[in-house]
Amino acid sequence: MVPTISAQLDAILNKFERNVPHVQATAVVSTDGLVIASRLPNDVEEDRIGAMGAAILSISSRSGDELDRGEMTRVLVEGKNGYILIRSIGEFAILVALVEKDVRLGMLFYECKKCIEELIEIL
Amino acid sequence: MADIKKVVLERDLNPYHSFFASFFAGLGELGMLNQGSINIVAKRAADYLYAYLDAKDILPDLDAVPGDTEAEVVKNLILYINKILSMVGEYDLQEAGDNTVVLLIAGNTCRICPKGVGGAEVKGTLCPIPSLLEALINKIAQKDMLELITAGIEKEGPTCKAYFKVIN
Numbered sequence: 453m454v455p456t457i458s459a460q461l462d463a464i465l466n467k468f469e470r471n472v473p474h475v476q477a478t479a480v481v482s483t484d485g486l487v488i489a490s491r492l493p494n495d496v497e498e499d500r501i502g503a504m505g506a507a508i509l510s511i512s513s514r515s516g517d518e519l520d521r522g523e524m525t526r527v528l529v530e531g532k533n534g535y536i537l538i539r540s541i542g543e544f545a546i547l548v549a550l551v552e553k554d555v556r557l558g559m560l561f562y563e564c565k566k567c568i569e570e571l572i573e574i575l
Numbered sequence: 576m577a578d579i580k581k582v583v584l585e586r587d588l589n590p591y592h593s594f595f596a597s598f599f600a601g602l603g604e605l606g607m608l609n610q611g612s613i614n615i616v617a618k619r620a621a622d623y624l625y626a627y628l629d630a631k632d633i634l635p636d637l638d639a640v641p642g643d644t645e646a647e648v649v650k651n652l653i654l655y656i657n658k659i660l661s662m663v664g665e666y667d668l669q670e671a672g673d674n675t676v677v678l679l680i681a682g683n684t685c686r687i688c689p690k691g692v693g694g695a696e697v698k699g700t701l702c703p704i705p706s707l708l709e710a711l712i713n714k715i716a717q718k719d720m721l722e723l724i725t726a727g728i729e730k731e732g733p734t735c736k737a738y739f740k741v742i743n
Contacts, residue, residue: 484699485611486726503611510606544698 460574461489468567472560474552476534480571481505481546488545488575496550505548509538526561539564541571582692585683586664592686600693603701608689610699610727614706621710628659628715637716645741646676649721652712653678662687662704671738675724678705680735702728705737718742 455463465478469491479490479498485506487498509527516524529536535551537560547568551560582588602608628634635655642648650668657663664684671677685691689701709723724738 481611482699483609484727485609486614487611499611499615503609503615506609507607507612510609514606 457574458489461571462491464567464570464574465489465491467570468549468563472551472555472563474534474555475549475560476552477550479505479548480541480575481548483510483544483546492550501548505536505538505546508536509540509546512538526564528557535560537564539568541568541575545571545575547571579694586686586692588686588692589661592661592692596687596689596691596693598693599689599701599703600695600697603689603695603697608701610701613701613703614723614727617703617706618710620703621707621714624660624707624711625714633659635715645720645743646670649676649712649739649741652715653708656708656711674741674743676739676741678708678737678739680704680728682730682733682735685735700728700730702735702737704728704735705739709739 461480465480469475469478477490477492477496479492479501480488481502482488483506485503487502490498490501492498492501508529512527513524516522525539527538529538532553534553535555537547537549537551539547541547547564549564583593586592599608599613625634635652637648640648640651640655642651646668653666653668657666663680663686665681666684667679669677669679682688682691685704687703689695690697695701705723705725705728709721712721713719719742722740722742724740725736728735728737
């Protein structure tokens with residue numbers, strides 16, 4: 453039996469989290485800000501992550517255009533306790549990852565790129 | 576820019592419709608607003624609208640709302656809310672089986688659409704109506720009576736559709 457799209461998305465997110473220690477949570481969100489799939493802790497409000505992730509990416513992308521920074525590749529929000537990484541998945545979806553401060557950023561970006569490629573194949 | 580005069584006259588807009596729709600449209604075009612964030616803030620707005628209706632002493636008494644079924648009560652509550660907010664001209668609420676109802680809005684009669692009225696040039700939808708109705712009706716009913724099934728609104732030709740589950 454072919455796994456459902458939800459199951460396939462969950463498997464890819466799970467693999468990404470296993471490959472990169474310190475990735476705490478992930479979500480695939482439509483560019484409308486609506487959650488498609490997620491692996492989030494219970495205390496994180498899924499709807500808010502979706503809406504804010506899509507808004508951050510959208511504003512960043514428009515800022516990049518306005519300020520002639522070229523096509524945006526990713527958004528990394530750095531806080532005292534860790535990072536929020538946001539990347540486009542093709543034209544209609546985005547990946548949001550919550551990451552601990554101790555992560556190796558090179559590893560994070562590399563595995564994130566691989567994860568995005570797999571997600572694009574499904575979406 | 577869309578033919579504003581045509582939209583204003585055909586949809587019978589008041590100044591607040593124009594302000595609301597164009598303001599949301601601008602935020603949407605800047606990337607600050609999407610359907611997900613609208614769904615969240617619509618719930619907040621419902622809390623304030625409920626408080627407004629309470630302050631004006633015009634909250635409906637749920638027991639007095641006509642309807643033999645929960646779906647009919649919901650239909651009459653939507654009628655009441657739309658009368659106050661004047662959101663849409665032509666709409667219908669139809670039963671869709673399995674305790675679900677579908678709200679059908681004639682898109683060209685909507686008065687608060689950030690795209691159709693406010694001219695937002697964005698992908699996707701920016702519709703506050705389904706999530707606002709869900710939150711305000713549940714607030715008026717003081718229980719979970721209505722659950723939005725669709726993520727927002729679905730466009731099907733000239734009609735905008737939103738599916739809800741009616742909870743008994």
